[in-house]
Amino acid sequence: MKAEDVQGGTRARMRTELLVSLGILAAVALLPAIVANEYWRGVFIVSMYFAMLAAAWNLLAGYTGQLSLAPAAFGMIGGYVTGLLSYHYNAPPMVGIPAAIVVSGLIGFVLGRIVLRLRGPYLALTTLSFAEIVRLIISNSIEITRGDLGLNVPGIFDHRLAYYYAMLAVLLAVQLGLYFLLRTPAGLYLRAIRDDEIAAASRGVKIVLWKTNAFTLSAAISGLAGALYGHFAQFVSPELGLISQTGIIISMVVIGGLGTLPGPIGAAFLVYIASEFLRGFGGYQLIVFALLVIIFSRFFREGLWGLLRRAFERARARPATAQAAE
Amino acid sequence: MLTLDLAINGLIIGVFYALMAIGLSLIFGILKVVNFAHGEFYMLGAYAYTLAGLLLGISPWISLPFAFLVGMIVGLIVERLLMRPLYSGYTSWAVMRDEYAVIVTFGLSLLLINLVDKIVGPYAYKGPALVDVTRIALGPVLISGHRLIAALAGIGVIIATGLIVRYSYWGRQIQAVAQNRLGASLAGIDTAKASAIVFALAGGLAAVSGALLANIFNPTPDVGVFPAIKSYVIVVLGGMGSVPGSIVASLILGVLESFGGVYISYQYRDTFGLVILILVLMFRPQGLFGERARDV
Structure with missing residues (x-):
């Protein structure tokens, strides 16, 4: 097979993946027309928060092979960057949100430099420790962050629907951005690092x-998510950074399909909405997800x-082989 | 006498840390993966010990081996169902092997925590004490009787484990597989059996640690999270796969936290270990006593 075929094959596959993701997002855009209940609209908004986190983690774990915890x-x-800025300096969300992106990006850069040479279990342990350190610092710096009491964050919009479509627009932008990033040579570099770091380096990937x-x-x-x-819930607390939250994000990506575009966001909606349903039946949701994560990673590694x-x-192949047999 | 007090309390906590970390280290030695569900073995042991005492009314000295047994059985099941793909001929899995291990043990941890939460309930139970003596004077230091007896029992279990791994037939098979899986299998060692033994032993040890501490840290479904994080720090500090390294690092961490909590900052005592973990991985990834795998 020629290199171009492989390239072409991936491109065609990625285009399908993009179309399916857009389909999912279009369905989400139409949901408020069917569901008028404010509570359920809130559930969808939180699902979009998780979908963004899942997409971001998928870029790192699924496409680059760096399994961060x-x-x-x-x-x-x-959430805390924009929350603290408005709590201490009355900064508007228009300042807080970009600041959140920049600060979390910078911290991510530093973490990336720290774990540069670490792989597999060592990488997982270091990122897990990092996450716990950050959470413990926030919950113990009571004078600045009010600790476990959490922080009230001002809202942006008056109506829940405005949040809904703002989140959806950002999620769409993230998804499109990932698609175009993965199509460029940069996307190939990331996947090359995932598949074989040494081989990628020897072919000149930085x-x-x-x-x-x-x-x-x-x-x-x-950070953006x-x-x-934070602005939607009008509240942030250290519980956002609990290991179990990471567990939920990982289950979404693994159930949906690690290293695919539509998998994580589709599963984020499925998992979160299902968890709201299951909550009514005795709260078995986390047991079900944990089982699904184990079963999917054990038997269906490509996810849903x-x-x-x-x-x-x-x-599609069945009619084709039938024709060939004639 | 504060210094002596802190040192002894730190060493005692270190013993319980060591019980956890030895198992984790053995698992890493033999499979080269970190078991992210290790804290849940601790939790199951704590519950087995406590509930056996509360519901069946049996003596804590019988509940203790019972907890070990529960940990062993769960360890065996986990190894058979989830760890086999790591080494038994799934060649196409080689690339994502580490990722599989992290995700599947992470999922297992989530599963066990929530299963226990549903079955037993989220409330804390108080584990029975091993002895009724509330205070024992150890030289100038006063210490609760349970703590002292539990620490001594823990030391006994650690010594027994060390002897088994070092000298017994199975223990030497484990060492051989840890040094080189292919080489060991060429020498006729059943590597699958060695992995099963390691998981049973690791599960049992963590469960005993939970049982011994059930009187001090009352079992709740997520009681294992913190001991697990401590044991990650310890195996990294002591060198992944090294049992003596784990024991030394456990005692170091116990004493360090004990002193740090008083002299540096009480609120941040749980972060010291995590900072150590990151620093060790950055500057001395093989840890204090890290063993290098030998090639055939």
């Missing part, structure tokens, strides 16, 4: 540069999207 910590950092870029970008997106969530794609390809 700190995605929730960056969401928390973003490992240091692209690994830190992935960390920075992923952290900046998570956290800042938006991989299963769907394969079912679709099989359905």
Whole structure:
């Protein structure tokens, strides 16, 4: 197979993935027309927060192969940056949100430099420690952050629908941005690092540069998500950075499909909405997700999207082989 | 006498840390993965010990081996169902091997915490004390009887484990597989059995640690999270895969936290270990006693 074919194959596949993601987002855009309940609209908004975190973590873990255990910590950092700015300096969200992106991006850059040479379990341990340190600092700096009491954050809009479409627009921008990033050579570098770091380096991929870029970008997106969530919920607390939150983000990406565009965001909606349903039936949601994560990572490594794609390809291949047999 | 007090309390906590960390270290030695569900073995042990005492009314000295047994059985099940793909011929998995291990043990941790939360409930139970003596004078230092006896029991278990791993037939098989899996299998060692033994032993040790501490840190579904994080720090500091390294690092961390909590900052005592972990990985990734794998 020629190199161009591989390239073309991935491009066609990515285009399908983009179209499916756009389809998911279009469906989400139409949801408020069906669901008038304010509570459920709130649930969808929180799902979009998780979808952004899942997409950001997927860029790092799924496409670059850097399995960080700190995605929730960056969401928390973003929320606290804009929250603290408005609490102490009365800064408007128009200042707070960009500041959240920049600060979490910078912290992500530093973390990326620290873990540059670490792999697998060592990387997971370092990022986990980092996440816990950040959470402990925030919950113990009571004079600045009010500690575990949490921080009140001013809202941006008067109506829930405004938040809804603002979040959706950002999520769409993130998804499109990821698609175009992955199409460029940069996207190939990231995936090359994931598949074989040494081989990628030997072919001239600047490992240091692209690994830190992935960390920075992923952290900046998570920070943005956290800042938006903070303004929507009008409250941030150290609980945003708990390890269990990271667990939820990871389950979304693994169930949806690691290293695919539509998987994580589709699963973010499915998982979060399902968890709201299950909450009514005795709160078994986390047990179900944990089981799904184990089952998917053990038996269906490509996630829901991989299963769907394969079912679709099989359905398409069957008429073709029937023709060939004649 | 504050110094002596802090030192002894730190060493005692270090013993319980060591019980956790040895198992984690053995698992890393043999499979080269970190078990992110290690704290949940601790939690299961704490519950097994406490509930056996509360519901069946049996003596804590019988609940203790019972907790060990529970940890062992869960360890065996986990190894058989989830760890096998790491080494038994799934060649195409080689690339994502580490990621699989992290995700699947992370998921397992989430599962066990929430299962126990649903079955037993989120409330804390107080584990029974091993002895009724409330205060024992250890020279000039006063210490609770349970703490002292539990620490002594912990030391006994650690010594027994060390002897088993060092000298027994199975223990030497474990060492061989940890040094070189392929080489060991060429020498006729059943590497799958060695992995199963390691998981059973690690699960049992963590469970005993939880059981011994159940009187001090009352079991709740997420009681294992902090001991697990401590044991990650310890295996990194002591060198992944090194049992003596884990023991030394446990005692160091216990004493360091004990002193740091008084002389540096009480609020931030839980962050010291995490900072140590990051610094060690940045500047001395092999830890204090890290062993290098030998090639065939």
